[in-house]
Amino acid sequence: MVKLTEKNGFAIFRYRTWLALLSCVGLTVNVVFPLAALATGGWAAMAGALTYAAIVLAYYASRRVTQVSPWLAVFFAPAVAVILFAFLRSILLTVVRGV
Secondary structure: HHHHHHHHHHHOOOHHHHHHHHHHHHHHHHHHHHHHHHOOOHHHHHHHHHHHHOOOOOOOOOOOHHHOOOOOOOOOHHHHHHHHHHHHHHHHHHHHHHH
């Protein structure tokens, strides 16, 4: 999946650099903000915990269609980080090599 994303990741955005980078910012927010909220403690930690609870509920709600266990929500942040890396690599390689 990573190789496919690296190959075609930039094409998804029709080679629009600003749109692809905006998508990467959104993915970064999905990874960093809930973890940072959990690390700070207090009410921010509650917001981070609610974010992850919502992710688990989304996995639970779609379990019949996707046939994925809600326990796999634990791997949400690392999986998004891998996809983010693949998108950034695709953008970089395409821009360096030329479109």
